Amino acid sequence: MNALQNIAPALTMSSREIAELTGKDLGHVNRDIRAMLDSLEDDPELEHxxxxxxxxxxxxxxxxxxxxxxxxxxxxxTQLRRRVIARWQELEAQAAPALPDFSNPVVAARAWADAKESELRTAEALAIAAPKAEFVDRYVEADSGAKGFRQVAKLLKANEHEFRAWLQDQKVMYRLGGEWTAYQNHIDAGRFVVKTGVATNSEHAFNTTKFTPKGVQWIAGEWAKHQVAARQEAA
Incomplete structure (x- = not known):
């Protein structure tokens, strides 16, 4: 019972505090969080x-x-990330528990394992986030309209052939009647927009599928995770 009482509650940060630290509108921060949660789908961190x-x-x-x-x-x-991370470090310092009784080898081993697991999980999360952060910093400087496949590949600094093959493997996009289009579930999620038109020289009707700003942000995170996994597998 005493051991259970010494377990501190999980440390969290509210979207309200993130909004205050970054100067962003709370509604916009909540919107960004919801989009992130939707893109993560079955990630175990969603349980917390x-x-x-x-x-x-x-x-x-x-x-x-x-x-x-x-x-x-x-x-x-970068500036806004720095503010929030600094605040998070303050919260961790304030919530740091008393040192365990290292005279007990079982307790000491468990404490070491918990610390190492936390360190590895944080490193992995930052490794996944870093490529996306680099992308987003470039993207916010560009216009926020819909983007074509080649525009997104360029923003991500991705090889077009590799990026296209990955989109097919992940069932994000596919070729239909010679045209590159997105699966309906991703269109319904607001990640793509389909525009129709008629070629002036041949009067041929065509559909053009483009990434929405929401879709660009989502695919950036998924592509970053794919790259990290590929590097880990290669290592």
């Missing part, structure tokens, strides 16, 4: 996310752990 709602059922705030907080920050500027 808490969502506060008002009496009408509207989201008031989200509460994120460290890894998801850092992942969210990948979409923000």
């Amino acid at each position: 996310v808490r969502e506060d709602k008002d009496a009408r059922g509207y989201t008031v705030a989200f509460h994120l752990g460290r890894e998801l907080t850092y992942t969210l920050l990948a979409g923000y500027s």
Whole structure:
């Protein structure tokens, strides 16, 4: 019973505090978090996310752990990321538990294992977020309209052939009637927009599928995770 009482609650940061630290509108921060959570799908870290709602059922705030907080920050500027990370380090220092009784070898071993696991998980999260952060910093400087495949590949600094093959393998896009289009579930999720037109020289009707700003942000995170996994496998 005493051991259970010494376990501290999981440390989280609210979207309200993130908004205050970054100067962003709380509604925009909650929107960014929801988009991130939708893109992560079955990630085990989602189990630790808490969502506060008002009496009408509207989201008031989200509460994120460290890894998801850092992942969210990948979409923000360097200065804003620095502010939130500094605050997170303050929270960790304030919540640091008393040192365990290292005279007990079992307790000491468990404490070492927990610390090492936390270190590895944080390193992995930052490794995944870093490529996306680099991309987002470039993207926010560009216009926020819909982007074609080659535009997105260029922004991601991705090899077009490799990127296209990966999109097919992940069932994000496919070729239909000679035209490159997205699967319907991704269109319904707002990640792509399909525009129709008629060629002036041949009067041939065609469809053009483009990434929306939401889709660009989502695919950047997925591509970053793919690159990290590929590097780990190669190593």
